[in-house]
Structures are given as structure tokens and as C-alpha cells.
Amino acid sequence: MSDVVQVVTDIVQPILDGHKFQLVDIEYVKEGHSWYLRVYIDKPGGIDIEECAMVSEQLSEQLDQLDPDPIPQAYFLEVSSPGAERPLKTETDIQNAIGEYVHISLYQQVHNAKIFEGTLVSVDQNQLTLELKDKTRKIQRTFQRDNIAKIRLAIEF
Incomplete structure (x- = not known):
């Protein structure tokens, strides 16, 4: 195939x-x-x-x-078209998504969760940082790239 x-x-x-x-x-x-x-x-x-x-x-x-x-x-x-919630498969896709709202699924839990949605703030070889909404405030969380199972664009509600 x-x-x-x-x-x-x-x-x-x-x-x-x-x-x-x-x-x-x-x-x-x-x-x-x-x-x-x-x-x-x-x-x-x-x-x-x-x-x-x-x-x-x-x-x-x-x-x-x-x-x-x-x-x-x-x-x-x-x-x-890949749709509004298309997967980000290549490094270029991920780099181009900086500033966009994304959904990530993790292999292992971080902060008692395996799924996060937020604005992609930064990316490097080893990690990426999302800005997440936590009730009334915004926080930044950094995730190790080798723990990310999937990443895709998401629609913010």
C-alpha cells in the first residue's frame, strides 16, 4: 500500500x-x-x-x-479538502499551525488528562506549548512531542 x-x-x-x-x-x-x-x-x-x-x-x-x-x-x-479539523501530519503543518486552536491526544496522562485543546503557542524539536483556558484564566502547558499521539486543528467554542 x-x-x-x-x-x-x-x-x-x-x-x-x-x-x-x-x-x-x-x-x-x-x-x-x-x-x-x-x-x-x-x-x-x-x-x-x-x-x-x-x-x-x-x-x-x-x-x-x-x-x-x-x-x-x-x-x-x-x-x-481535509476539513476544518484536519490532522497535522508534517513538521510544516505543525509549524504553520502556531497561533491556531488545536486538539492534542497524548499517549500518557499529563495533569490527569490525555486530551487537551488550546492555542498552539510554540514548537521546537522536543516539545510544544499550548495556551489553555482554565476557567476564567489562561495558562500555558508544555508537552513532550514523543508523548503526542495525534494533533489536529480544532474549532474553538
Whole structure:
């Protein structure tokens, strides 16, 4: 499966670069009896459905021309926005999220909790700092990066 992701990455990246879009993630998964190739793209200000359709058409054309076919089974191609609460998968994603409201899940509890939401204040190689709301005041908490299971953008309520 990782071979498929790499082949698709190599094909889609120049398409995205030409339009100044960002590749967020690629998934190649089996759900039920069907295979899905999902390509998540974004740009500052968000991506719209017409832009997703354009990338889908260009990617589909290029995938159809490959011989031998790197994806031998039938699959559904989906090109979409990662959504408002998208995961932050790369170092660039995390750096670009400084100042944004994020959700983190931890492997091990810190301050009796494994889930935190707050504004990402700073990031370095070993840790990241969030500004959290604690009743009526704001506090900063620092988390070790090797204890972070997942990090994603979040919507603040």
C-alpha cells in the first residue's frame, strides 16, 4: 500500500505545485469490498469543490497512462479538502499551525488528562506549548512531542 501512496504522491505533487495547492495526506484503504484512493489537498483560505474536481481529473488522467498499472484492483478516487479539523501530519503543518486552536491526544496522562485543546503557542524539536483556558484564566502547558499521539486543528467554542 505504501508503494501506491508513493507513486500517487510523485504524480500529484507537480499538479498541486502548479496550482500552489498543498498536499495534506494520501490514503489507500479498503472499506468493505471497495478500495479508496483519497487525496487531501488544501491552500491558504481553503480549497473549493471545483479545485478538487480539477485535481481529480488531472490525477486520474495521469494514473490511467501508467504502464504497468501501480494499482491493479478497481478503486474509487476521491480528492477533497481535509476539513476544518484536519490532522497535522508534517513538521510544516505543525509549524504553520502556531497561533491556531488545536486538539492534542497524548499517549500518557499529563495533569490527569490525555486530551487537551488550546492555542498552539510554540514548537521546537522536543516539545510544544499550548495556551489553555482554565476557567476564567489562561495558562500555558508544555508537552513532550514523543508523548503526542495525534494533533489536529480544532474549532474553538
